[in-house]
Amino acid sequence: MKKEEIKLEAALDDLERIVSELEEGKMGLEESLDLYEKGMKLVKLCNVRLEGAERRIESLTGEVPPDLI
Amino acid sequence: MTQIFTVTDLNERIKDRLENDPRLHDLWAQGEVSNFVHHRSGHRYFTLKDRDSQISCVLFKNQADRLGFDLKDGLNILVYGDIAVYRPQGRVQLVARGIKQDVGLGFRHLQFEALKKKLAGEGLFDLERKRALPRYPERIGIVTSPQGAALRDVLRIIGPYPARIILSPAQVQGEGAEESIVSALLALQGQTDLVIVCRGGGSTEDLWCFNSEAVARAIIGCDSPVISAVGHETDVTIADFVADMRAATPTAAAKMAVPDIGELIEGLQQSQVRMMRALWTSLERKEERLEYLRHSISARRMYSMAADARQRLDYLGERLAAALAAELGARRARLELAQGRLAAVGPRATLLRGYAVVRSNHGLILRAKDASPGEVVELILGEGRLMCRVLEIKDGSEVFLD
Numbered sequence: 001m002k003k004e005e006i007k008l009e010a011a012l013d014d015l016e017r018i019v020s021e022l023e024e025g026k027m028g029l030e031e032s033l034d035l036y037e038k039g040m041k042l043v044k045l046c047n048v049r050l051e052g053a054e055r056r057i058e059s060l061t062g063e064v065p066p067d068l069i
Numbered sequence: 070m071t072q073i074f075t076v077t078d079l080n081e082r083i084k085d086r087l088e089n090d091p092r093l094h095d096l097w098a099q100g101e102v103s104n105f106v107h108h109r110s111g112h113r114y115f116t117l118k119d120r121d122s123q124i125s126c127v128l129f130k131n132q133a134d135r136l137g138f139d140l141k142d143g144l145n146i147l148v149y150g151d152i153a154v155y156r157p158q159g160r161v162q163l164v165a166r167g168i169k170q171d172v173g174l175g176f177r178h179l180q181f182e183a184l185k186k187k188l189a190g191e192g193l194f195d196l197e198r199k200r201a202l203p204r205y206p207e208r209i210g211i212v213t214s215p216q217g218a219a220l221r222d223v224l225r226i227i228g229p230y231p232a233r234i235i236l237s238p239a240q241v242q243g244e245g246a247e248e249s250i251v252s253a254l255l256a257l258q259g260q261t262d263l264v265i266v267c268r269g270g271g272s273t274e275d276l277w278c279f280n281s282e283a284v285a286r287a288i289i290g291c292d293s294p295v296i297s298a299v300g301h302e303t304d305v306t307i308a309d310f311v312a313d314m315r316a317a318t319p320t321a322a323a324k325m326a327v328p329d330i331g332e333l334i335e336g337l338q339q340s341q342v343r344m345m346r347a348l349w350t351s352l353e354r355k356e357e358r359l360e361y362l363r364h365s366i367s368a369r370r371m372y373s374m375a376a377d378a379r380q381r382l383d384y385l386g387e388r389l390a391a392a393l394a395a396e397l398g399a400r401r402a403r404l405e406l407a408q409g410r411l412a413a414v415g416p417r418a419t420l421l422r423g424y425a426v427v428r429s430n431h432g433l434i435l436r437a438k439d440a441s442p443g444e445v446v447e448l449i450l451g452e453g454r455l456m457c458r459v460l461e462i463k464d465g466s467e468v469f470l471d
Contacts, residue, residue: 008231009205012333019340022347025354032351039344043337049231050334057224059236060256065215068224 008049015042077156084154087161093152097179098124098163099171102144113140117148117163125162126150136168145171147178181280184307188282193289193311200294200313202325203262208233209326210261210293212253214241219269219298219319226323230330235260241268246278254287263326264291266308267298267319279306288312298322421451437462 018039022032057064074082087093100117107113111130116123126148128140140146149167154160171178188194209227213220215238227234239253240246250266257264266288268276278284279299285307288295297312298319309315316322420426426449427434434440440459448455 007205007207009203009207012205012336015337015340019343019347022344022351025347025351027351029351029355032348036344036348039340043341046337047334050229050330050337056232057234057236059215059238060253061238062215064236068220 006045006049008046011042011046011049015039015046018042076159080154080156080159083159083161084156087152087154090152095151096149097182098148098150099179100124100146100148102140102146103142105140105142115140115142117146125160126165127162128165128168132166138170140168147171181307184280184282184285185310188285188307188311193285202294202296202314205328206232206262206326208235208261208263210235210237210257210264212237212239212250212257212264212266213268213319214239217241217269219267222269222319223265223267223323223326226320227327228330230327232327242271242275242278247281247283250278250281250284251287254284254291258292261293263293264295265298265319265322265326266295266312267316267322268300269319270301270304273304276300276304276306279308281307284308285311296322296325417451420449423451425450437464 018035021027022035022039025032027035057068098117100119100123103116103118103123105113105115111133113128113133115126115128117126118124128136133140147169148163148165149169150163150165153162153164155162192198209232211220211223211234213223213236215236220236224234235257237253237257240249254264254266266279268279276299279297288297288308288311294313296314296316297306297308298316298321299306299308300318302317305315314322314325316325416426427440427446428449429440429444429446431439434446440446440462442459442462444459446457446459448457
């Protein structure tokens, strides 16, 4: 799966789960570090998606009005 | 067989038939007031007519007194009530239970109410039917006019939120608008997570296409949740009733559709901080645990461990001493035995076999380099000794006696 195809919703849900799991603090150090790393990757991924986003407008019929592109 | 009715019976029969027909109850009729009479009993009698036909109406005193305006000839009104037959005169009349002034939209209003009632009856406005909007839509379909301000309002709010915007152009007023909206909705099938149907403010006439049954059913048939935003706050259409979410304006619809991107980014930063803090907390907790364990070992356990060790050491020491003593005894016995055997063989026997012991003042000479040139060395043979002087040192291991 390419990075930009990962669903924002899925990524944010995963992130939320990881944060609460970390906050519960029931895991061993190794696992915590792994999760932390995974969480950071998700943060980065979401940030890239949110900040680097360009508006993609398409029209099913006819042209997209030029002032909207 | 031909039945002959009395007039009374006939009218009775007509009355029965008409008054028991539910389609002639709770109805709205639209027309113009004529022949208005305010009877001294307090009841009002008039004729409701349109271009081609007319019907007698009666409004009884108790209802009439609650009317907010004066009835008079020429007034366009909407009458709510039931059909009844006044038997003495055999007259079919509309018994009014409510009257509204018709401001020109009377018939449409009736249509609107009728459709609303019909769809509500089918359960299509029920809250249980409403689908939840996706939290982070990836594909947003917009059904509206590509030229309209509504589209621009929606896009301005969606802003940089990373979704695919799929515009499904529709004509949102005038002749053919209904069909256009229906096919624009259909065209989005299978392509969206969320659909916004919208148009900006306009006259009731302009917004009327959103009160169509076909549009309502197309919205219901959408495979993703639909937000409707038609006109301004005060405009409510059938589309609004069947949509999964009604927004007062296109701007409000867009705000419902996507989360605020600033808040999202802030949320991500929060997540980062929370994870870091959690990790630190967990590290600290482990450090504390380690500290605790170390402490408890030194203070409490070490003492008894040391005592145990000391005892064990004593025990081992005793065993070792005993073992050593036994070993020494055995060694001594073997040594004595070997000494006996050695005496029996003796070095003499070796010397007699042709070997010699060489020594100098410094002791035994085992290697050539232990001697120095010119030094006097003593050779002890099997019998007797030779005093010799060293002529040359030939160091190395290449010299062997076969």
